Amino acid sequence: MSGKFSHLLEPILMSLAKTSKPITLKHCNQIHANLITSQCNSQLHLTNTLLSLYSKCGHFRHAHHLFDQMPQKNVVTWTTLISAHLRSGSFTKAFHMFNVMRGADEKPNEYTFSVLLRACSNPCFLDVGLQIHGVLVHYGLERDKFAGSSLVYMYFNAANDVDHACRIFHELLERDLVTWNLMISGFAQVGDFSVVKRLFSEMWEVHGLKPDHNTLVSLLKCCSLVQEVKQIHGLASKFGTDVEVVLGSALLDLYAKCGDTSSCRKIFDSMEEKDNFIWSSIISGFTKNNKGEEAVHFFKDMCRRKVKVDQHVLSSSLKACLEIEDLNTGVQVHGQMIKYGYQNDCFVASVLLTLYASFGKLVDAEKLFRRISNKDIVAWNSMILAYAWLDQGSTQCMQLLQELRRTTSQIRSATLVAVLKSCENKSDLSAGRQIHSLIMKSSVSQHTLAGNALVHMYSECREIVDAYKAFVDIVWKDDGSWSSIIGSYTQNGMELEALELCKDMLADGVAFSTYSLPVCISACSQLSAIDVGKQLHNFAIKSGYTHDVYVGSAIIDMYAKCGNMEDSDKVFGEQLQPNEVIYNAMISRYARHGKAQEAIEVFSRFEKNGLTPNHVTFLAVLSACSHMGYVEDTLKFFTLMVNKYKIKPESEHYSCVVDAFGRVGRLEEAYEIVQKYGSEPAWRTLLSACRNHNNIKVGEKTAMKIIELYPSDHTPYILLSNIYTGEEKWEEAVKWREKMAKINVKKDPGSSWLI
C-alpha cells in the first residue's frame, strides 16, 4: 500500500530540488505533510530529497528533526545531514555526525568525503582533513574524481601544499572540468601564473574541455594589464561562456583596477541578472577611479529598484560619499544600514565614522565606533585618525591608544602613524615624543612607515634637529623619508642644507620622484637658485614628470620667484590638464607680484574650466586683492567662498580681510573682525595698519590685546610707542618704552617684524 502516490509527488519534489528559485519553509512543510498523508514517507529517496530541501532553504532544525524521525537511513541521508550541518556552519557537529555514521556501520561514499573535505579547506580544520584523507584511503577512494578533487582543493586552500595537490591530481582515474578548474584556481591562488596558462591550454587543447566562467575567473587572477583582461573577456565570447554574475563581477573589478570605467559600465549594463556582487563591484569600481558622483548615483538607483543592500554595497557607497564630501547621501546610506541591520558591522561603521568625523561630527563618529561589536585594527585606526584631524586631538588619540593596548599587546605601525598625525602641532609635541619612545621600544622601530611619520611630526612641530635625528634612525630610507626631511629643511629656511640632502639622496641610490622633486624645486625657488632649478626642470622633462601637477606647480612657482615670468608662463601653457593645484600656483604667483587684476582673471578662468576652488585658491586671490587694498573685491571673494563654495574661513582668510580694511584705514571694521575671528597674525596685521594710519584709538586696543595674549612680545610696545611718536605724543611714547623695559621684554637685536 505504501507509496502509492509516489509517482505524483516525485516530479514535484524533483523540480523543487532543481529549481534556482528560492524555496520556502512553507513549500517544505506542505510536501512533508503530503508525504505523510500519502504514505510515501517510507520511500527513502523522497524523504532524502525533502531533507535536502529543508537544508537548502536554511531550516536546519527541521532537517535534523526529520532525520531523527526517519526509520530507515542510507548513505545519502547521512551525507545530506552532514552537508546541512556544514551549510549552517556547525563544523564540529558535522564531523561528529561522520563518526556516528561510521559507528552505525554506514559506509561513506565519494559524496560524503567531498562534502567533508570542502569544510576542511579552512586552515583551522587541516588536521581533521588529514585524518579524513586517511579514512578515505582506507575506503579506496583516493583516485575517485569527486573525493580526489576535493582533496586537491583542500591541499591548496588549507595547506598551500602544491606537491600533494599535484600528486593526487595526477593519480586520479578520471578528470572533469571541475577537477581542472580546481587545479587552475589553486595555482592562480599561489601566484604561479605560468602553470595556470599551461594547465589551461592542456585542458582545452589536449583534453578538449571547454572552459566555463569559473575557469575564466581563475585566469583573470593572472591579469595585471587591461589588454590581458580584454583577452580573457574575448575568450568568453570565443567559447560562448555566459558572463554571469561571478565572471561579470570579477571582470568589472579588474577593468576598474585598470581604470577602464567605460568597460565596467558596459558589462554592468549587459547583465540581465544583477546581484549584490555586481552592484557593489560597480559602486566600488567607480569609487576607486575617483568617480564618486557616478558611484553614488548607482547606489541611489539600487535603492530605487528596492534591491536589498549588503555590507559591501554600504561600505563602497560610503567611500564614495567620503570622496565627494556628500554628507546627505551618507546619512541616507546610514538609514539603509539601520534598515538592513548592518549598524554594528565593522567594515561599514569604520567608513561611516570617518565620513562623520570629516564633517566634524565626532560625537556621532564615536557612537558608531563604540557600537561595533568586534572592532578590528582598521576600526581603531579610523577612530584614532578621526580625532587626529581635530586641533589638539592628541589627548583623545593617546587615550584610544591606551584603551587599545589593554586589548592587545601587538601595536602596529599604522596605528602609531595615526596617533602621530595628531601630534603635528607644537602643543601636542610631548605626546609625539611619547609615541617616539614607544616606537623605539617596539618591533615597529625598524619600519620605514613609522620612521617617516616621526620625521614628518617633528618637522610640523618645527623641531628640525629631532626630525633629522629621526631621519638618521630610519634603517631603510625610502623616497618618502628623503622627501620628508628635505621638505622639512625647505620649510624652515634651511634651503641650502635641503639641496645638500638632495645630493645625498641621489648618492644613496634613491632617484627623484614626484614627491621629492617638488620639495627640491621649492628649495631652489626660495634661494632664487635658478641654475639648479633649471637642472631640476630638465630632469623633470626627461623623466616625464612635468605633467604631474605638484612638479608642474613647483616649476611655475620657481620661475616666478626667480623673476622669470616668461618661463613660468611657458610651463603653465604646457600643462595638459591644469587642475586646482596648478591654478593655485598661478594665482599665488600674481598675488606675490602685487598683480591683483591678473590674479582675478586667472580665478575666473579657473571657474570657467569647471574646477572647484578650495581654501588655498581663496587664500591666494584674497591676498592678491587685500595687498592692493581692493576692499570690495576682497569682500566679494570672501562671500563667494563662504556662500557658494561653503568653505569655512580659516584665520588666514580673515587676516586678508583685516589687511584689506587696514590698508584703506577702515580700522574699526577690521577690529570687529579680528575680535570675532582673528588669530595672532590678524592682530599683528591690524596693529601695523594702525601704525600706518596713526590711529591711536584702535591701536591702543589692539596693542593691549596682543600684550594680553603674548606678554613677552616686544612688538606691540614698539608699535604703540611709534604711533604716539607719529602723533607727537612724546610722553606717551616714552611711557610705553619704559613699560617694556620694566617687564623685561627685549626687542630682538637688529630685527623687527615690520621688516
Add this chain to the structure above:
DNA sequence: TTAGGGTTAG
C-alpha cells in the same frame, strides 16, 4: 536522491 569550483567592501 547526496557532491566538488567563483566574484564585491573599510
